[in-house]
Amino acid sequence: MKKTLTVGLMLAGSMLLSSQASAEAPQTPAPMPVEMQQMMKVYSPELRQKVMALSPELKKTIQQLHAGHTRRAKETNLRQIMHEILSEYQSIASAIATDNSEQAAESARRLANHRIPKGGLLAYFPLDKVNTNDLSVLPTMNTIVEGSALKLADAADKGDLSMAASYMSEIMTGCVACHQKFRGVPGVSANLMTPASK
Numbered sequence: 001m002k003k004t005l006t007v008g009l010m011l012a013g014s015m016l017l018s019s020q021a022s023a024e025a026p027q028t029p030a031p032m033p034v035e036m037q038q039m040m041k042v043y044s045p046e047l048r049q050k051v052m053a054l055s056p057e058l059k060k061t062i063q064q065l066h067a068g069h070t071r072r073a074k075e076t077n078l079r080q081i082m083h084e085i086l087s088e089y090q091s092i093a094s095a096i097a098t099d100n101s102e103q104a105a106e107s108a109r110r111l112a113n114h115r116i117p118k119g120g121l122l123a124y125f126p127l128d129k130v131n132t133n134d135l136s137v138l139p140t141m142n143t144i145v146e147g148s149a150l151k152l153a154d155a156a157d158k159g160d161l162s163m164a165a166s167y168m169s170e171i172m173t174g175c176v177a178c179h180q181k182f183r184g185v186p187g188v189s190a191n192l193m194t195p196a197s198k
């Protein structure tokens, strides 16, 4: 399975990168996951190269992370999706505060199954972070944020809102960790004479 995916990725990459590379492509190519193909079509050559250089294991992991989400955005970018996620988080807080376990559970499940932005996640990460080492933390971030959201939903289903509340900080810990690594400094002005303090 791993081999199949790797061959598929290599083939698609060589087709996309240059026509001369297609001479090295295997004779009987294994099909590349259609979704990854589509995403890579719209990548810049720089990003494509970075993604092709990721380890086979990580490529597979990223494919699985995407596949684990059933909702796809057409045009929405990651920043907009992040605001959707924040809205869900706030909805959960509101639900817990008002003893509405159904709202808490539904919002938490929507947060965990957030929409995938146009082009997938990697298209919005800083290019120098698109490497096997930096991206290897993604599954952990996913478990902290989305795993905790699903646990929160289960607790809410059982009507245990104090247990549900305890997962709020775990989710936010994941948001903060990922932002520290991949977000940069949002909202920096190009018209200030002094640089941002962070």
Ligand code: HEC
Pocket (backbone or CB within 6 Å): 078, 079, 082, 083, 085, 086, 089, 124, 125, 138, 141, 142, 145, 171, 172, 174, 175, 176, 178, 179, 182, 183, 186
């Ligand atoms: C997988 C890593 C990752 C996780 C986990 C994550 N974010 Fe983000 N977030 C980002 C990146 C990268 C950006 C910058 C996107 C851009 O500007 O294109 C961002 C941007 C945002 C923004 C847009 C405004 C800003 O400050 O840049 C909001 C709001 C946001 N995230 C909320 C959240 C919340 C709430 C959570 C947790 C429930 C969360 N994020 C979890 C990676 C992550």
